[in-house]
Amino acid sequence: MSHQLGVGLYGAGNVVQEAHAPAVAATAVTRLAAVCDIDQARAEALADSYGGASVYTKLADMLADPSVDIVIMATPNNLHRRDLEACARAGKHVLCEKPLAVTYPDALEMVRICQEHKVILKTGFNQRYLNQVRMARLAIESGLIGEVFSFRTVFSAKWDNWVDGSNFRWDLEKSGGATTNDNLIHRFDMIRYLLKDDYAEVVADISHCVIPPVVDDNVHLLVRTARGARGSFTADRYSPVLGDATELYGTRGSLSFWTNAGTPFFDVPLAINTTVPMSELPEVIRKAVYPSARSKQNRHVWDGWLSLWPQRNEWDTYAEQLAGMAQEILTGTRDGIGATGMDGARATELVHASYMSQIARSWVPMPLADDAPFAIPNFEKKAALA
Numbered sequence: 174m175s176h177q178l179g180v181g182l183y184g185a186g187n188v189v190q191e192a193h194a195p196a197v198a199a200t201a202v203t204r205l206a207a208v209c210d211i212d213q214a215r216a217e218a219l220a221d222s223y224g225g226a227s228v229y230t231k232l233a234d235m236l237a238d239p240s241v242d243i244v245i246m247a248t249p250n251n252l253h254r255r256d257l258e259a260c261a262r263a264g265k266h267v268l269c270e271k272p273l274a275v276t277y278p279d280a281l282e283m284v285r286i287c288q289e290h291k292v293i294l295k296t297g298f299n300q301r302y303l304n305q306v307r308m309a310r311l312a313i314e315s316g317l318i319g320e321v322f323s324f325r326t327v328f329s330a331k332w333d334n335w336v337d338g339s340n341f342r343w344d345l346e347k348s349g350g351a352t353t354n355d356n357l358i359h360r361f362d363m364i365r366y367l368l369k370d371d372y373a374e375v376v377a378d379i380s381h382c383v384i385p386p387v388v389d390d391n392v393h394l395l396v397r398t399a400r401g402a403r404g405s406f407t408a409d410r411y412s413p414v415l416g417d418a419t420e421l422y423g424t425r426g427s428l429s430f431w432t433n434a435g436t437p438f439f440d441v442p443l444a445i446n447t448t449v450p451m452s453e454l455p456e457v458i459r460k461a462v463y464p465s466a467r468s469k470q471n472r473h474v475w476d477g478w479l480s481l482w483p484q485r486n487e488w489d490t491y492a493e494q495l496a497g498m499a500q501e502i503l504t505g506t507r508d509g510i511g512a513t514g515m516d517g518a519r520a521t522e523l524v525h526a527s528y529m530s531q532i533a534r535s536w537v538p539m540p541l542a543d544d545a546p547f548a549i550p551n552f553e554k555k556a557a558l559a
């Protein structure tokens with residue numbers, strides 16, 4: 174295998190144009206080998222804009238191309254499970270966009286298939302690579318907020334905020350959902366990643382309230398984790414502003430951050446309150462602190478609040494994610510950040526369990542059975558009940 178890994182883009186839609194194609198170009202150890210999309214003109218236009226690459230309209234043809242080492246799978250959600258097996262059989266490593274699959278059994282099967290064929294499967298939870306998330310994880314690992322027993326997170330984004338090229342999100346057959354498994358799933362992964370904990374139980378209220386397509390546009394979940402933390406996830410798809418906040422409350426302090434966009438309510442990207450003395454803070458955090466006052470002795474007067482502005486890297490996260498995966502393929506060493514296939518399955522498990530809870534109108538314990546029954550709730554009916 175050469176030092177530069179060839180990437181085949183499967184799907185040439187919005188996230189590939191905006192994020193993955195630039196990431197392949199920005200990553201030293203990858204190069205664009207091929208683009209595959211049923212829309213040939215879209216695939217050709219993308220390949221041309223990066224100086225040329227092989228263009229395919231059938232996955233089997235791209236998989237027969239020996240210059241492709243990694244497939245970045247960014248097609249509509251319902252196709253991820255269907256197409257993964259062919260990639261694995263062809264010996265291609267796969268970076269699959271979130272959600273890994275629509276159902277938990279499908280996600281588990283994808284993990285199993287990749288293990289069987291000894292290829293690496295990663296899930297596209299690029300937000301793990303945001304600098305404020307990296308620093309939040311460091312802060313939690315360093316004990317700055319102690320043990321977390323309470324959290325809440327909100328993700329509000331208008332339905333036309335991120336336009337997909339094929340409108341698949343509003344077709345539940347293709348997407349499996351438009352808010353819970355599209356936006357909120359980033360947070361399902363994020364909280365697991367930060368707390369190093371798993372979900373043990375969920376109760377959901379998922380409804381359609383506003384937007385023209387009858388999909389989930391107003392989502393409220395309560396969860397308990399295996400270690401006994403309690404938290405809430407809320408998301409909507411109708412409010413014009415991007416509402417984006419996560420708060421974690423621990424025995425030694427608290428921490429709040431946003432991922433993409435701030436509001437006057439949450440006005441710094443990362444805020445930590447800790448009872449740990451400043452001298453004991455990890456160096457990278459201590460050096461990012463500018464206390465609001467100094468004492469006569471020229472010492473920092475510090476009330477425990479750390480307001481941090483980590484360097485913004487929103488669009489670099491895709492390249493950092495790809496570089497981490499390439500390093501794993503080339504050296505066998507994980508970067509400790511990138512989401513595995515099993516991380517993707519765990520996030521999909523919470524989507525699946527939330528839908529079960531919505532249908533049953535009760536708490537649903539996890540882990541789910543490997544063959545847990547799946548159905549998309551009748552969101553319209555729920556709105557009528559409200």
Ligand SMILES: NC(=O)c1ccc[n+]([C@@H]2O[C@H](COP(=O)([O-])OP(=O)(O)OC[C@H]3O[C@@H](n4cnc5c(N)ncnc54)[C@H](O)[C@@H]3O)[C@@H](O)[C@H]2O)c1
Nearest residue numbers: 184185186187188210211212247248250270271337338339
């Ligand atoms: N990580 C993130 O934050 C993020 C952001 C956006 C999208 N995504 C995920 O990426 C995936 C794609 O989303 P998008 O917004 O780019 O959608 P999109 O509709 O813009 O792109 C999908 C592409 O797949 C192509 N396609 C459809 N059926 C195909 C088939 N059978 N064979 C080959 N190509 C086919 C379409 O022609 C289209 O070009 C979804 O799973 C989505 O959840 C992730």
